[in-house]
Amino acid sequence: MRPVFAPFALALALAGAAPALAQEAAPAPPAATAAEAAPQGPPRLIVAISVDQFAADLFAQYREHFSQGFARLLTGAVFPSGYQSHAATETCPGHSTILTGAHPARTGIIANNWYVPGLGREEKRVYCAEDETDPASSSREPVVSPDHLKVPTLGDLMKRANPRAKNVAVSAKDRAAVMMSGHTADAAYWLGTKGFTTYADRQVSPAALAVNSQIGALVASGAPALPMPAWCAGVDRAVPIKDFTIGTFRFPLAAGDAKGFGRSPRVDAATGDLAVRLVDEQGLGKDDVADVLSVSFSATDYVGHAYGHDGVEMCIQLAQLDATIGTLFAALDERGIDYAVVLTADHGGIDAPERLRLHAYPGAQRLDPALGADALSAAVTQATGVAAKSGPLFYGAGGSGDVWIADGLKMKDREKALAKLIELLKANPQVAAVYTKDELAAMPVPEGAPQDWTMAEKVRASFDPERSGDVLMMTRRGVVPGDPSPSYTTTHGSPWDYDRRVPILFWRKGLAGFEQPDPVETVDIAPTLAALVGLSEPEGAWDGRCLDIDGGSGDTCAP
Known part of the structure; x- marks a missing residue:
């Protein structure tokens, strides 16, 4: 197995050193641009990225400041008005749409949790990614399973067409990794209580063990606060909520605080680290059969729930994530892999009502x-x-x-x-x-x-x-469930557009960049990627449609 790309390991080791994005100097251009010659034929690797709770409003607010991973994506096909079209704007339903091309009405993933009043166990709540028939499973400590997903993912279909195709997923959340990889994952990892883990009947691979060792060392030692880019100064202000405040936290990590690690930008760096290691371990993108790598970055959701969208916490998070995605792309470039990327989100979100009311939104209130x-x-x-x-x-x-x-x-x-x-x-x-x-x-x-x-x-x-x-x-619009606490100030899950609208961005070396303002859907992603790798599915397989990401040439969706 090749060693992990150095910047990820360095980021985890230093845990708080300023990424390139936080420097005051003019940002460097992305490592690869659309102006370079386009590869011939289908890509060898599909990289599907979900940024949990990355609302279209957040993308619009910060896009001018991105200089690394997001900056590269902005040179490709940009759809700023993507939609998770459904009303159940939660993590599990949203992730279930991205690589299935189907709405939750067809995926069967109607929520993170649902209830079965006649279920033959004391607990009637069922988790979206559990096997509730296993006596060891509960909705809070599930035996993780993809069984509830009623339709195949892109990776499932690619493996059905050619069993040599690899289908790999990683996230801090089990439900994100499961819903993006589906039923036939060659490797699927998520963060458990002792580091990254996988399905109960599988062994944790050397790639995950190596990242877990780094995480353990980092948590044991702690780390200083993360740097604040100068462009975050405008949102660096305290907002009182009950007996605590939000708006100024910079993510210092106390020694031994595993929960603090898991709910900070550092967990995204670890997710990206493992993604690169899995590329090497699984040999992704190295033969003549296309593979798919799904990476769901969870920290934006954790930060959004704890601190809302309009404070310095979210600004720092997106700066760090920009650097993390840029490092992921640089690692793939260094390996010479022909890859195509799509980035979107499982849902959007809304800021804390207490801060919204300070900004002329009197209708924001608690449930x-x-x-x-x-x-x-x-x-x-x-x-x-x-x-x-x-x-x-x-x-x-x-x-x-x-x-x-x-x-x-x-x-x-x-x-x-x-x-x-x-x-x-x-x-x-209400x-x-x-x-x-x-x-x-x-x-x-x-x-x-x-x-x-x-x-x-x-x-x-x-x-x-x-x-x-x-x-x-x-x-009604602006009603936020939950009693606020220092770890929970706001949420999502409503039918309103602040929860439904998400960006959708495609990039591949040589792709002519353009921006399309008309609305598209996350269910359009799977048929677009399927066309890109030459996968043909029968009429009615998708709820979405193929998007012409070749800038009007029609080549993407040509039969």
């Missing part, structure tokens, strides 16, 4: 506790007399959107309880829309430009009659 499952169960039982035989009357609710009713009720009691539930939800001023399972099942799957979809169409795109709730509620 009404009356919309939680326990509160709704109590209110409906008091009004109707209907109660579950054991446990709560309702599951879900709150920020999830879906509400499931308890199993084992008589039909008349079930109908009475659901009718009262719908009445209470529609009367709440609720924008309420739908029943039957109403959604009767609707056609939406088509056309995603920015024009009605609320019902957005919800229908992430509705699965086997898994979705009995009632689905959508909150």
Whole structure:
């Protein structure tokens, strides 16, 4: 196995040394540009990058400052108005769309978690990437599995066409790695309690063990704060939330703080490090059969949840991520691999309501506790007399959107309880829309430009009659679930465009750059990449369409 590309190892070892992006000197141009001669034939490696919670608004806010990885992508095909078209804008559903070309209504991944009231275990919540039939599995400590994903990924299809194709994925989150690689991953890694790990029936490879050793040394020693680029100064200001503040944290790492490592920009550097090691270990891009490498960077999501979008924390995070992606590209260049890249996000996000209200957004507010499952169960039982035989009357609710009713009720009691539930939800001023399972099942799957979809169409795109709730509620714009704490100030998951809009960027050496402002969808990515590697799928295989990333020549999507 070749040694890891030096800049990654150095970044982990120093853990806080300023990357090139943070220097005051004029940034160097990207290492490879579209002006270079284009390779002939399909690329040997597809690199699919997801930046968790990378909203289109964040991309627009910081794109002028990028000088490394993002800067290279900006010389390619840029779609600033991509859409995770559905309403369930969470990590698992979003990742499930990127390399399947299918909306959650077809992938079956309707949320990070859903409920099965009749499930034969005490816990009724099911995690999107678990095997709940395994007695050792729970939604919080899952036996990780891709079984819930109902459709193949691009990697699955490439291996079906040619078993020599390699399908590899890495992320700090298990659900991201699983949903991007699918059912036939040659290697899939995510961060566990003791470093990067994989499926229970597989051994952790030398590549992951090496990165885990570096992580262990770093966590044991700690590290100083990360540098703040000069262009972050404008957002470096404290905002009070309850008894703590956000807006000024610079990610110092205390010795022994594994959680702090995992929720900082450093976890993205480790993810990139492992991605490069897996390229070498798996021999990706080295033969005449195209491979796929999926890399999901999770720290933007962790930073967004803890500190919101408009403070110095997010600015530092994106500066660090720009450097990390640039180092990944440089490592692939150094290996002489002909690769094509797509970068997008699983969902967007919204800033903390407390800061939004300081910036002329009076409608930003916290979710009404009356919309939680326990509160709704109590209110409906008091009004109707209907109660579950054991446990709560309702599951879900709150920020999830879906509400499931308890199993084992008589039909008349079930109908009475659901009718009262719908009445209470529609009367709440924070609720924008309420739908029943039957109403959604009767609707056609939406088509056309995603920015024009009605609320019902957005919800229908992430509705699965086997898994979705009995009632689905959508909150109004600017309503943020959750009681804020120092590790959690805001979230995502709404049907509004701040959660749905994400950038989509394609790059390959020799690709003529252009920017297309019209809306496209993340389900367009898989058919585009499939065309790029010469993979032909039957009509109806995709919910999306092939995008002409050759700048109008039509070559990408030509049969």
